[in-house]
Amino acid sequence: MKGMTPIVRNITAIVSCFVMLYGVYVVCTGHLAPGGGFAGGVIIMGGLVMLVLAFGGGGKAKELIGEHRCHVFDGLGALVFALIAIFGFFAGGFFVNFLPKGQVHKLFSGGTILPANIAIGLKVSAGLIGIFLALVLGCREALFRSCSAPKPPVEDFRE
């Protein structure tokens, strides 16, 4: 997939940082305000989608956001969430809030809610960007091919 013009690239390079930073903010304040792991993970994924669309799928972007890395972080998020559940046994049972709870309205409050949000955000962002890469950079012609019709013109998606 080819990237876009230098104007779009430069603007995206600046804006996507703020988009992803806002995603991290939404993940980390899920226990204080509406939002949480799923919404924040989707925002982080949106920033990565901007990068892939503007800079193209090959080259640096492929090294940075490869399919393998997506699989690793997807599995890591699921593993951390399951470990939080299992560590609850130290405090008495499955999913028992075992961390110190702190004060209401402070960032470090709510015990296991903050790490669980971070795990879900990691999992959702990595999984969805992996699906996006597979859909946009993968074998598109095989997905949409119809044998009887003449083949529509397809641009080269791998640089």
Place this chain on the structure above:
Amino acid sequence: MSVELLIIALIVFMLLASLIAVETRDLLGSVIAVGAAGFALSVIDLLLGAPDLAFPQVLVEVITLILLIRMIMTRRDTSRQTPRDTLRTAAVLLSGGILLVVVFFAVGGFGGEQPAAGTMPQFGQPVMTHGADDAVPPGVAAEYLANAAGETKSANSVMSILLDYRAYDTLGEATVIFVAILGGYVVLRSVGRKKKDEVNCP
């Protein structure tokens, strides 16, 4: 009451957008109609007082719109139109809907201000917050609302239910996402796919 009218108008809008998305031959128009239906759903969530739902709904709609438009940008719908029995489908759907409405009012409908036991509560009234009379204790939702901030020290009581009281349900939800993404990889992966010449056309 005006909120209910607004919600009904939005639901009609969603139905129209879904019909357009199914029926139109233009792929771009179809994708935009799907997006319109999703945004209307997020507005309904906001009107019913659920920002925690409306927020991810808007985000997922935007991302889905970008992804689908990126996918169909260079593509035309080359499949041939097949004749459909529209009248029969419409008759079946309409009679099914009428049957559902009749069953709903046969089992009690909306129970009014003080619903009797076994009927639906009034619209916009959460099921678990109040019982029929004093004999039925207030539900589990009132318990959560009263104790969430004190017990879990989380200011957002939605998150304290999702990730503390009912975290087991969230684990199931995360498993669903995990398996769905895994299935997507299996269908869409480029590694291991056969070369173009080897794929047999049916």
